[in-house]
Amino acid sequence: MTSNILTTSYSSAFSKVIKRLLSNTEDREYAIQRLLTRFPLNRKAYSTMQNLWQQLDNSAAKKNLKIRDKSIFDHVNTITYAEKIRQESVAFGLNLPSSIVEEVYEYACKAPCYGTGRVRDEGEFAITEVKDGYLRDKYPVALAEFNNSTLMGCEAIEKLVQDPLLLQIARDYLNYWPTKIERYMSWTLASKLSEQEQKRLNEPIVYHYDLVPGYNSVRIYFYITDIDASSGPHVMIKGSHEKKPIAWMLAPCQQPDSEVYKYYGQENEIVIEGKKGLGFFQDPYCFHKATTPVTGNRLLLQIRYY
Numbered sequence: 001m002t003s004n005i006l007t008t009s010y011s012s013a014f015s016k017v018i019k020r021l022l023s024n025t026e027d028r029e030y031a032i033q034r035l036l037t038r039f040p041l042n043r044k045a046y047s048t049m050q051n052l053w054q055q056l057d058n059s060a061a062k063k064n065l066k067i068r069d070k071s072i073f074d075h076v077n078t079i080t081y082a083e084k085i086r087q088e089s090v091a092f093g094l095n096l097p098s099s100i101v102e103e104v105y106e107y108a109c110k111a112p113c114y115g116t117g118r119v120r121d122e123g124e125f126a127i128t129e130v131k132d133g134y135l136r137d138k139y140p141v142a143l144a145e146f147n148n149s150t151l152m153g154c155e156a157i158e159k160l161v162q163d164p165l166l167l168q169i170a171r172d173y174l175n176y177w178p179t180k181i182e183r184y185m186s187w188t189l190a191s192k193l194s195e196q197e198q199k200r201l202n203e204p205i206v207y208h209y210d211l212v213p214g215y216n217s218v219r220i221y222f223y224i225t226d227i228d229a230s231s232g233p234h235v236m237i238k239g240s241h242e243k244k245p246i247a248w249m250l251a252p253c254q255q256p257d258s259e260v261y262k263y264y265g266q267e268n269e270i271v272i273e274g275k276k277g278l279g280f281f282q283d284p285y286c287f288h289k290a291t292t293p294v295t296g297n298r299l300l301l302q303i304r305y306y
């Protein structure tokens with residue numbers, strides 16, 4: 001990115017923030033939240049406050065959660081697991097049984113998803129309608145997403161949302177019982193599009209950290225297709241949720257690879273390859289990105305805790 005482009009994106013991000021701060025209450029609250037949560041100390045302060053609040057009434061804290069009696073995962077020590085995320089932004093070892101992988105995959109082949117860019121106006125479609133990266137032979141699709149309410153119709157995903165072990169890890173990491181849970185799933189399509197076009201249609205392929213609709217957050221990712229180096233591995237920087245240059249905490253959230261490597265060192269990059277079912281928790285404030293598959297479409301499920 002040239003310094004000119006960088007200056008333009010900083011100033012447009014800055015003017016967006018100012019506009020939101022001066023606008024209606026909902027937008028203003030969201031703008032304040034996005035500003036505050038860029039700083040790890042503010043996220044921790046929020047966690048402490050939520051924790052105190054929930055200690056006053058523990059049953060109220062869990063009342064919005066449906067927690068199943070038994071986890072589908074083998075036991076892990078949730079305190080140690082959460083500590084690992086705190087140190088490295090990520091922790092592994094929670095893999096899905098193949099029956100759940102199959103059920104989620106089948107659901108994703110039939111359920112309605114939506115694209116980005118011009119194809120957004122076409123409304124929802126099934127992924128099987130996309131041939132060679134194009135919907136109806138016309139619109140390029142690089143990323144196809146499922147929204148929370150569509151995913152609520154998948155029993156296997158609901159089992160995960162209610163899983164006691166996953167909820168306990170989210171609780172131990174956030175230091176409070178999640179007050180909101182969001183399901184998210186995406187197809188990233190094997191693509192012959194130019195790099196520029198891919199970045200326009202699939203923004204997560206640029207290194208970024210997420211500003212999420214909450215004051216603190218953690219998420220679990222599950223690979224629903226096998227993912228090796230050529231099928232779109234998720235890539236991230238170890239420990240980057242806690243440590244960023246002040247300029248990057250202010251705006252924008254995206255950075256080119258070269259800048260990320262210069263600051264963190266490429267040796268701290270993790271390229272996550274794994275068989276379908278692989279699961280890992282991550283703090284979304286770390287630098288991470290998707291990559292474009294070459295060999296076949298990749299499917300990724302996320303459960304996001306706030």
Ligand SMILES: O=C(O)CCC(=O)C(=O)O
Nearest residue numbers: 204210234289290291300
């Ligand atoms: O698809 C991926 O690997 C990353 C997606 C991502 O960055 C996100 O959902 O925030």
Ligand SMILES: [Fe+2]
Nearest residue numbers: 204209210288
């Ligand atoms: Fe992201």
